[in-house]
Amino acid sequence: MEHILEVTDVSKTFSLRGMFGQSKGGVSAVNGVSFTLKSKGTLGIVGESGCGKSTLARLIMRLIEPDQGQVRYKNEDLLKLGGSDLKKMRKRIQMVFQNPYSSLNPKLTILDNVAFPLWANGTGRAAASTQAYRYLDAVGLPKSYAAKYPHHLSGGQRQRVAIARALVLEPDIVIADEAVSALDKSVQAQVLNLFQDLKKEFDLSLIFISHDLHVVEYMSDDVMVMYLGGVVEKGPKEEVFANPRNPYTQALLKSVPSVDLAVRKAPETELLKGDLPSPLNPPSGCRFRTRCMFAEARCAQNVPALVEVGEGHHTACLLVHEGMAAVQNL
Amino acid sequence: MATNVQSIVPDAASAASLPKQPSQAAERWRAFCRRRAALVALVILAAIVLACIAAPWLSPYDPYAGNVKERLLPVGSAGHLLGTDEQGRDLLTRILYGGRLSLLSGIVPVIIAVILGGGLGIIAGYFKGIINTLIMRTLDILFSFPAILLAIGISASLGPGISNIMISATIVFIPPIARIAETAVKEVKKEEYIEAALSSGAGTGLIIRFHVVNNIFSRLFVYSTTQIGICLMLASGLSFLGLGVSPPTPEWGFMLNNLKQVIFIDPIVTIVPGIFIFVTSLALNIVSDALSDVLDSKG
Numbered sequence: 001m002e003h004i005l006e007v008t009d010v011s012k013t014f015s016l017r018g019m020f021g022q023s024k025g026g027v028s029a030v031n032g033v034s035f036t037l038k039s040k041g042t043l044g045i046v047g048e049s050g051c052g053k054s055t056l057a058r059l060i061m062r063l064i065e066p067d068q069g070q071v072r073y074k075n076e077d078l079l080k081l082g083g084s085d086l087k088k089m090r091k092r093i094q095m096v097f098q099n100p101y102s103s104l105n106p107k108l109t110i111l112d113n114v115a116f117p118l119w120a121n122g123t124g125r126a127a128a129s130t131q132a133y134r135y136l137d138a139v140g141l142p143k144s145y146a147a148k149y150p151h152h153l154s155g156g157q158r159q160r161v162a163i164a165r166a167l168v169l170e171p172d173i174v175i176a177d178e179a180v181s182a183l184d185k186s187v188q189a190q191v192l193n194l195f196q197d198l199k200k201e202f203d204l205s206l207i208f209i210s211h212d213l214h215v216v217e218y219m220s221d222d223v224m225v226m227y228l229g230g231v232v233e234k235g236p237k238e239e240v241f242a243n244p245r246n247p248y249t250q251a252l253l254k255s256v257p258s259v260d261l262a263v264r265k266a267p268e269t270e271l272l273k274g275d276l277p278s279p280l281n282p283p284s285g286c287r288f289r290t291r292c293m294f295a296e297a298r299c300a301q302n303v304p305a306l307v308e309v310g311e312g313h314h315t316a317c318l319l320v321h322e323g324m325a326a327v328q329n330l
Numbered sequence: 331m332a333t334n335v336q337s338i339v340p341d342a343a344s345a346a347s348l349p350k351q352p353s354q355a356a357e358r359w360r361a362f363c364r365r366r367a368a369l370v371a372l373v374i375l376a377a378i379v380l381a382c383i384a385a386p387w388l389s390p391y392d393p394y395a396g397n398v399k400e401r402l403l404p405v406g407s408a409g410h411l412l413g414t415d416e417q418g419r420d421l422l423t424r425i426l427y428g429g430r431l432s433l434l435s436g437i438v439p440v441i442i443a444v445i446l447g448g449g450l451g452i453i454a455g456y457f458k459g460i461i462n463t464l465i466m467r468t469l470d471i472l473f474s475f476p477a478i479l480l481a482i483g484i485s486a487s488l489g490p491g492i493s494n495i496m497i498s499a500t501i502v503f504i505p506p507i508a509r510i511a512e513t514a515v516k517e518v519k520k521e522e523y524i525e526a527a528l529s530s531g532a533g534t535g536l537i538i539r540f541h542v543v544n545n546i547f548s549r550l551f552v553y554s555t556t557q558i559g560i561c562l563m564l565a566s567g568l569s570f571l572g573l574g575v576s577p578p579t580p581e582w583g584f585m586l587n588n589l590k591q592v593i594f595i596d597p598i599v600t601i602v603p604g605i606f607i608f609v610t611s612l613a614l615n616i617v618s619d620a621l622s623d624v625l626d627s628k629g
Binding site for chain 1: 354523527530545
């Protein structure tokens with residue numbers, strides 16, 4: 001399958017400034033992230049809060065300017081574009097945001113919220129409304145909702161509107177940033193299924209960002225696990241979920257509560273120690289070492305690279321690379 | 331796909347049969363009417379404004395022509411409902427004619443200040459950095475003077491006259507309104523719908539027009555209605571000090587100034603213009619209070 005989006009070594013450090021503008025160090029939010037998105041595929045990105053998932057999404061959208069790296073969409077580097085070229089390319093990638101209560105303009109009707117991206121791209125009011133009706137219909141909202149305001153709608157309905165707005169520009173790629181996290185479980189399922197349906201109907205490639213492993217497993221073809229701004233493991237979904245190699249991925253998967261009553265697993269060992277370290281001064285070497293139960297002295301000295309450990313399956317862990325038995329057998 | 335959609339939205343059929351959604355304005359008007367005090371205040375306000383506009387048809391007297399024999403008639407005299415002033419002019423007539431200037435000098439500066447101050451605040455709030463610093467710090471300098479002092483200073487340097495009062499009041503009201511607008515814009519800019527608009531490729535002008543202005547408008551509107559009452563008092567105060575109209579033009583503040591000479595002869599007549607200033611600004615404040623409740627209740 002060909003790649004529609006190729007992200008290479010993208011980094012962003014937010015510099016902190018003191019009261020008089022002097023530099024007070026930086027927060028390394030995204031650190032050398034690379035991945036590819038297959039055409040019409042779904043890439044799931046998982047990680048704890050604060051690991052840089054949302055920042056990564058905004059870097060790709062160029063809502064935040066990256067410090068370095070490349071984002072190639074069909075062999076065109078998006079980060080080099082400016083002016084009208086950027087505007088043209090922007091339409092190709094659209095985003096569904098996390099909070100449906102903040103992502104819709106409360107003063108515009110549902111129809112106008114969906115039609116606005118078209119106005120912004122020079123479509124006339126009437127044509128834009130016709131198009132917006134089409135997409136409201138596609139996300140399963142009846143015509144009568146068009147004249148309502150966002151506060152008349154429930155969270156799930158609002159998220160449908162947000163999806164319609166992302167689709168109205170007919171993008172090739174949709175980035176869903178925690179798009180179902182704010183919704184009830186029952187509504188989550190509906191919206192996830194809607195994403196699946198729309199993906200087929202409109203030939204979309206999807207980047208699905210979530211902290212919820214179940215959601216990512218359900219949605220994705222490929223999975224990428226992030227920790228503190230970096231990628232620790234990525235590969236095909238089946239590989240990563242069935243055969244996780246990185247200690248962090250293993251800990252994440254073990255920490256998922258099971259709904260199966262028969263599987264009463266009291267974790268015999270604590271897999272994650274302590275809290276997420278501050279990205280203000282991340283640990284040396286492997287960023288995960290401070291919480292890793294297998295960490296050794298060398299983990300503090302060397303930064304592990306992403307190394308292929310299986311068919312398309314990459315992981316960044318010194319211990320795994322050197323074949324440490326304990327990690328493999330966990 | 332189509333069947334799937336139906337199952338996703340169980341209330342699709344029932345929603346389609348709902349009556350047309352009442353507009354936001356209608357909902358808010360009903361909420362406003364539930365507040366009795368506000369409704370009464372609005373009626374009083376409307377009555378005062380209409381009476382002032384209709385002054386020539388309501389009053390048989392000339393606001394400028396006095397009658398020496400009928401000086402300082404008490405309130406409630408036959409033919410002179412609110413009595414007469416020190417020159418024997420009908421007080422109600424002069425109140426009605428004077429109200430035109432007084433109300434105008436309360437409203438016009440606020441409207442202009444909302445346009446100018448709101449514009450500056452939006453620009454400062456939307457573009458951070460040097461533009462923000464330049465605009466807001468300049469306004470802070472104006473803001474650091476006590477409002478009355480600044481108004482007196484500007485009025486005095488421009489010379490007396492009702493238009494100069496309005497200019498000075500406008501300058502006094504620009505900084506606080508700009509400040510409110512700037513804060514509101516900064517908050518709105520954090521919302522995800524702005525990010526969504528940016529990622530659709532919308533230009534700055536379009537985003538400000540559709541996403542910023544209408545989301546800060548109710549806050550700006552509510553704040554400025556509270557300022558109308560204050561502006562009315564400020565303008566009357568300046569007139570009282572002799573910086574406004576020149577005699578014999580009627581204006582509430584200036585009438586108060588003239589009548590203060592006779593306060594020991596007839597105190598009731600003296601305070602009549604004061605009562606009108608008081609009632610009008612009180613009514614304005616009650617109405618704007620209710621407006622802030624009604625407009626802020628929903629997103």
